[in-house]
Amino acid sequence: KVVAVIMVGGPTKGTRFRPLSFNTPKPLFPLAGQPMVHHPISACKRIPNLAQIYLIGFHEEREFALYVSSISNELKLPVRYLKEDKPHGSAGGLYYFRDIIMEDSPSHIFLLNCDVCCSFPLPSMLDAHIKYGGMGTMLVIKVSAESANQFGELVADPDTHELLHYTEKPETFVSDLINCGVYIFTPDIFNAIEDVSTNREGRANLRRLSSFEALQSATRILPKDFVRLDQDILSPLAGKKKLYTYETNDFWEQIKTPGLSLKCSELYLAQFRYTSSHLLASGDGEKNAKIVGDVYIHPSAKVHPSAKIGPNVSISANVRVGAGVRLIGCIILDDVEIKENAVVINSIVGWKSSLGRWSRADGDYNAKLGITILGEAVTVEDEVVVINSIVLPHKILNVSVQDEIIL
Ligand code: GDD
Helix, strand or coil: CCCEEEECCCCCCCHHCCCCCCCCHHHHHEEEEEEHHHHHHHHCCCCCCCEEEEECCCCHHHHHHHHHHHHHHCCCCEEEEEEEECCCCCHHHHHHCCHHHHCCCEEEEEEEEEEEEEECCHHHHHHHHHCCCCCCEEEEEEECCHHHHHEEEEECCCCCEEEEEEEECCCCCCCCCEEEEEEECCCHHHHHHHHHHHHHHHHHHHHHCCCCHHEEEEEECCCCCCCCHHHHHHHHHHCCCEEEEEEECEEEEEECCCHHHHHEEEEEEHHHHHHCHHHCCCCCCCCEEEEECCHHHHHHHHEEEEEEECCCCEEEECCCCCCCCEEEEEECCCCCCECCCCCCEEEEECCCCCEECCCCECCCCCCCCCCEECCCCCCCCCCCCCEEEEEEECCEEEEEECCEEEE
């Protein structure tokens, strides 16, 4: 049997996602109309002999309860949320729930970061992992040399695919091959995490004995149950014939900012053409709005037939889109109203916000503040223009703004 674990972090993580993570945990923010975490979960469906999916995080349990029960029913597969009492790090969180994870006696454990967007080639990773015969195999991808330092950089043996060297977000360039945050392990991973904790405890005791206080404060000691997968496990185990790499040539992005979420929404909408074409709006029939490219429209949304929508637009539940509206490259969240002849381009419009007649929200990925974000319950009055700006929740805009954060 195989189990899958998705690390969903907690409220102190995902801060770059503000103001969109103020009242919705980032893993539940919709991309292509589905919660972020839904995409890795549905990819797990393709894993042979999958027994369970666990989400591990330190968000409140109630925030995930509804999603977890509906997705379990939909997939006919148990999906459980496991809440840590405090952050334990990406490996410590896994270790904290080792007894529950091992209940099904799995031979393999998939471990996925929730905030990556990719095609999740999980079955082929499993095959490769079994062939390599190591303790773990990680998904890797080549990125541009300039962007590599935002990720874990690594060196792999081109023939055996063994992980030879690993450095987390290095200051000087190591390699353009990076860690995608998608792994498969044998249960031996728990021993590896335990070793880190034990060693750390040993070192802490040693310091206490020598009462070398200056040293102790200079090398800040992490709590023994806080273990990071990258720095504490991957780096020391590289080059020991335990870890291997599986390279993907498909799409991959990390989802740290609202701008990246809009980009990832586009990637997932494009993927729907092959995996879930029924979710894409067709625009057939005279009563429907004109649809351009990949668009998701929630069945409860009301879109006027004279509106023109797409490409890369996701419209969530109970949204109302008026006559003559034009939407391009945007995520419109639940209960938003967009009145007649408004235009929204490269923007995210928060829950319950409203855009007045002839108003405009326009963003640019390359602008200082990036795309335009309207937080929850923002009102943009008639004819007001909002360009490359971030508007915090509950603001009323009656004058036009550009390149501003409206607090
Ligand atoms: N449950 C739980 N508890 N989850 C956590 C915790 C924790 O204490 N800390 C982090 N996570 C989750 C995050 O929500 C995220 O899904 C994942 O673990 C990794 O988060 P970070 O440890 O903050 O690392 P990162 O996202 O900056 O970078 C990691 O992922 C990149 C790929 O997206 C690194 O592994 C990089 O090397 C890698 O390139």
